[in-house]
Amino acid sequence: MAGRRGYHHGDLPAALVRTSFELLAEQGLPSFSVAQVARRLGISTASPYRHFRDRDHLLAAVATAAARELTEAVRAATDAAGADPADRFAAAGSAYLRFAVGRGAGFDVIYAAELAALRDEELATAGRELMDLFTGLAEATGARSKPETLELVGNLIALAHGYAALYRNGLFAAGRYRLEDLAAQAENGARALTRGATPR
Incomplete structure (x- = not known):
C-alpha cells in the first residue's frame, strides 16, 4: 500500500x-x-x-514538536541578527511569524486548551524552553520588572501571531502583501515594543 x-x-x-x-x-x-x-x-x-494513548496524547506530541521547532527557528534567526538586543528581539518576532504561517493550523495546537489537563511533561518542558528563550531576549533589551518583561513577551507573541493569523485567513491577499513584507512589519513592530516599554 x-x-x-x-x-x-x-x-x-x-x-x-x-x-x-x-x-x-x-x-x-x-x-x-x-x-x-x-x-x-x-x-x-x-x-x-x-x-x-488517545487523540490528545498524539496532539501533545505534535504540540511538543511544534514548540521545539519554533525554538530552533527563533534561535537561528536571533543568532543571524547579530549582537544588538533590539535586532535580536525583532528577529524573534519575524521568525515566529514565518513559522506560524509555514506550519499553518498545525501550529495552533500549541495553544490547544484541552491539552493542559494532560500535564504532559515533554510538552511542558518544550513550552518552558520556548518561553525562556523569548524572556531572555526581552530581558536583554532593557532592565524591567518581571511582570513588565512577561508583558513585553506577550505583546511580541500577540503581534507576530496576529499577523500570521490574518495572513493565513487571506486578509492581506487583497493588498498583495508578501510574507516578506509582513515579516518586515513584524520586526518594526517588535522594535517599537521595546521602545514603548519603559525600562526600570
Whole structure:
C-alpha cells in the first residue's frame, strides 16, 4: 500500500506526528482524528494507539514538536541578527511569524486548551524552553520588572501571531502583501515594543 512507504519500521511515532501536522494544516483542530491519520499512512486504525494513548496524547506530541521547532527557528534567526538586543528581539518576532504561517493550523495546537489537563511533561518542558528563550531576549533589551518583561513577551507573541493569523485567513491577499513584507512589519513592530516599554 502506498501509504506504508511514508515511514520505515520503527519510525511510526514520527510519521504519526508528521502526518498529524499535515492534516491539521488542511482542516484544523476540530475535525482532526486519529483515524484520519492512520488512513493517510495506510495503517490500521489501531496502530497509532500502540504509541499514543488517545487523540490528545498524539496532539501533545505534535504540540511538543511544534514548540521545539519554533525554538530552533527563533534561535537561528536571533543568532543571524547579530549582537544588538533590539535586532535580536525583532528577529524573534519575524521568525515566529514565518513559522506560524509555514506550519499553518498545525501550529495552533500549541495553544490547544484541552491539552493542559494532560500535564504532559515533554510538552511542558518544550513550552518552558520556548518561553525562556523569548524572556531572555526581552530581558536583554532593557532592565524591567518581571511582570513588565512577561508583558513585553506577550505583546511580541500577540503581534507576530496576529499577523500570521490574518495572513493565513487571506486578509492581506487583497493588498498583495508578501510574507516578506509582513515579516518586515513584524520586526518594526517588535522594535517599537521595546521602545514603548519603559525600562526600570
